[in-house]
Amino acid sequence: MTREPEAPLDPPSQYGGFRREAPITRISLGPGAPTAWLVTRWEDARAVLANPATSTDLSRPGYPSRTPMSMPPGFFLFQDNPIHDVFRKVLTREFMVKRIEALREATARIFDGLMDELVVHRPVADLVEAVALPLPSLVISELLGVPYEDHVFFQEHSKVLIDNTVTGAQKAAAQGALGDYLETLVERRRKEPRDDLITRLGQQVDAGTFTTRDAADVGAFLLFAGHETTANMIGLGVLALLEHPDQLPRLYAGKAELATAIEELLRYLTIAQSGLARVAIEDFTVDETTIQAGDGLIIMLNSANRDEAIFSATADELDLGRANARQHVAFGYGIHQCLGQPLARMELQVVLPELFRRLPNLRVADRQEVIYKPHAAAYGPALLPVTW
């Protein structure tokens, strides 16, 4: 299903019909792929995502993908329990609100530096290239403890990792280089510990919980999971706010109001546009539909987040003051619910108000030139020319 060209911030309109008439329905994923259940309502989405009879293991038969593969343990989104929880338990501490708050100042500093460079490009700059993409990876390098002198190397390779225009070989080379780099860094921090995430991952290697490779993979996975996702939310967030200038004051009305506004943007924009994939490992029932072991499921978060049963008749509208915005499932649900959500929230709370404060006349330079990523797993602008 494709979005309406005139409504690039809305999910494809067909989902409303599915929610009303066929909320759990069999769909084809194209030639060579198994069929899967499409889950479109909020309540069913949460029920499936919280069900321990589902798996994210890409190598299981029936997993709704054309290319079955297995992922290393450090990419723990694709691991079932007990392996998943071993990684998640170690990392949960790293994403606690207190740790993330400690990064707020660094995030503001990184943002300021990027903005100083952006304004040089007057009259037009690409907000994606100048701010939205570099900011999250610079913040993650800060979180991991990548030394300042290696930021350029880290940045260059992480850029390739999420670039849809490069070849598979280029991507694999970048992934290999980053993996090797992180492995060396883990070894270095085991000998010279510091107060950073890489050091603490190294301590897990000493304790025998992880291998050095696992620790490096975790670092690479965090970068992968937290880079383009946040970047897309920055780009789309700016576009949504520019379309609703009357609501901009909500960003400055207080801490709680800003937090609610960001939740509403996450709900309204739901960047995980291709849904979350699962495969059933046992038979179970959801809303009177029997799912059998081996059946694939695609859980459409963007549809669930526009469900009128939860978000009322105004579900399709952006309302930065929406009282129950935080009930959204933009970060998923269940054991794999986004680990990085406190970080993503903090970054958006820093960037969006500051951007409009620094550039009060910010606007899209030419709407025809905005390029979206209609087929990417995470939706957002690939090119966003702005002027101010």
Ligand code: HEM
């Ligand atoms: C606005 C930005 C973000 C959005 C919308 C987002 C969305 C999601 C979603 C929907 C999932 C669940 C996937 C599934 O169940 O199949 C997820 C998982 C995950 N996210 Fe995020 N994410 C964002 C930012 C981040 C950041 C900044 C990080 C870390 C630096 C991060 C790290 C992760 C990790 C590690 C998982 C896997 C968790 C697990 O399996 O236990 N994400 N994210």
